[in-house]
Amino acid sequence: MTQDEVIIAIKDIIAQIAPDEDLSQLQPDLRLREQIELDSMDFLDIVMELRKLYGVQVPEKDYTELATLAGCVKYLHPLLEKKQLHCAQSA
């Protein structure tokens, strides 16, 4: 996965969890929670989906690394680099 594909993967997961949110205007450096309605239960779901779709484990202490899209790329890209993008929507 490229860095851009990591963003696609994350947005796809968020779209699954929060289907009513508009994700097209998300800014990479702003906290996700400030741009769309996501609570701590939703962050758990993002982590669970990453595990389910890509076998990636994110320990609880690292949840804060996923606060922004840029943070997601920085933290997840090394873990997802060798994985193939496949969308939750179609999985």
Added chain:
Amino acid sequence: MGYDTLIIGAGMSGLAAGIRLAQFDRRVLIVERHSLWGGLNSFYKLKGRIFDSGLHALTNYVRKGTPGVPLTRILRQLRIGYDELELGAQGHSEIRFDGRRLEFTNDPEVFFAEIAREFPREIDGFRRLVAELPGYDAVLERGEGSARAELARYLGDPELIESLMLPLCIYGSAREDDLDWDQFVILFRAIFLEGFSRPEGGIKALLELLLRRYKKVGGELRMNCGVERILVRDGAAVGVRLTSGEEILAERVFSSAGHAETLRLVDGDDARLSAHRRAAEANLGQLSFLESISVLDVQPADLGFDATVSFFNHGNSFRYRRPDAGIDVQSGVVCSPNNFARKTPLSDGFVRITALANHAVWTSLPEHEYRARKESAADRMLESAALAIPALARVREHTVFRDTFTPRTIQHYTGHLGGAVYGSPRKQRDGSSGIARLSLVGTDQGMLGIVGAMLSGITIANHQALMEVSR
């Protein structure tokens, strides 16, 4: 191969927990000893009609997409669409307390105006109470405490305090003559600041929705499947033995049977387990109810009963405790499913009346007396309700069929000792049962009502199973 999680009870909490886990590929089995799912919140068929049991209305009503509230959170966590619930909002409900009437709707401003009208000197205190009311998350950290004591900090007129306690106790207090402050806050928000609605298809449709979702994500369910023993090895739950003798192994067990009820199922009798058992048995819930459902040949509104839910109390103090007699008709709640907004009107009229009842009285009656006593108790409930709510005066003459259930029935279907509808007054917020890898979900975990039960299952699934691997 064993299961990741075995869940005892296919009620709202068990199904919600099951969906959460199965959705993330956990291998989950729910075992239910009855042939119907739902537990307390269920339905039954009699003479070709479907009757709802359990809660009268779904609390926590909000419009689609309202952020940060329980209903929206639950739907998101279970990935169920708001529109799938087909919610019909209430028209209005009312509190009839000692001759006074306070109306409330799904718009809190209506309730403010009613309180300003009936209790003009209290409205400022009431507004301050609402303004300072903690949020859902904050209150769980503050813990218990007396709602009456907290209310006295804001309100001076005991009659207003009692009027607020009446619906909130009846719809969710496991504690006699009071309500834990955290439960008060949750129920106050759920009922007065959010509101009531009902799925178009009743509780049956909601249960079917949960069940479809559970099966879609791969959850397994076995009906008519009672648990005889929860198996424990080295102090931790490892599975169950069914009444059929079959043993099923699981990494963890969730039980919605109630705290004391669950510990009675646990294998063994060492000192530690016995101590947990004694503590749980010392805190059994005492509050149970008798309910009658009358089927009418008219719409209740045609008789003048157009409230969705009407809470009544005679006299200026509200008694919320187990009565010494079979029932206590000083207070009660009347509800009609006809009086929610609906796409298709219900062809029959339904009036449900509920009052506090004593479990021991109802279980000690011989069978032939039981039936007769049920009928006379239902008559007395109706008479008492009609004194407070004049529009009910003609319910009797329009009744074509009536079914009544007692604390005995409630114990049978919920498994709660003493027919305790709201379970133990001592809740286990973190789900801990005292035994490792055995968690409580549902009533004794502490969140009540249909929305609360689902939230309970979700919370425990998240904290006790899903987050475990990521720690």
